[in-house]
Amino acid sequence: MKSFIITILFLITFHLSHAQVKLNHIAVYVENLSESKSxxxxxxGLEEIEEPFKDGLHVWYKLGVSQLHLIEGEWKEPTINKNNHLCFSIEDMEGFIKNLKAKKIHFENWIGEAGKITQRVDGVQQIYFQDPNGYWVEVNDDY
Incomplete structure (x- = not known):
């Protein structure tokens, strides 16, 4: 019984000392802050939040319990690949696509077919497009 209690105390202590890590923010380096902010x-449709620098080189957005930081600086062309992307989940895929089309923003499915939607095996729909800096963005309806 004594070893059982010691084991339980060890497990509780181990768990409390190894708390779950949470994502604080994602920083995205941009060439033109105004264009990226728009x-x-x-x-x-991200909600802008206050940023502490107030230097005209940063914009911060709320992402649930995390944040997205846009940072402008001396631009050096990054290597961009669709496998590295930001993903946002929305409630209304049809409405979102309608907005993209109205603003003449090219979107595609995973394999690159223009104007198409990827249907994942679990039923989630997803589309891909690029931000003003060429970074890939996924939007899906896994809301």
């Missing part, structure tokens, strides 16, 4: 505000 994209993430008007196209994606």
């Amino acid at each position: 994209f993430y505000s008007d196209i994606i």
Whole structure:
């Protein structure tokens, strides 16, 4: 019984000392802050939050319990691949696509077919498009 209690105390202590890690923020380096701000505000629909620097080189957005930080600086063309992407989940895929079309924003499915939607095996729909800096963005209806 004594070893059982010691084991339980060890497991509780181990668990409490190894708390779950949470995502704080994602930083995205951008060439033109104003253009990127418009994209993430008007196209994606993110809620802007106060940022502490107030230097005209940063914009912060709320992402649930995390944040997205856009940071402008001396631009060096990044290597961009669709496998590295930001993903946002929305409630209304049809309405979102209608907005993309109205703003003439090209979107495609995973394999690159223009104007098509990927249907995952679990039923989630997803589309891909690029932000003003060429970064890939996935939007899906896994809301």
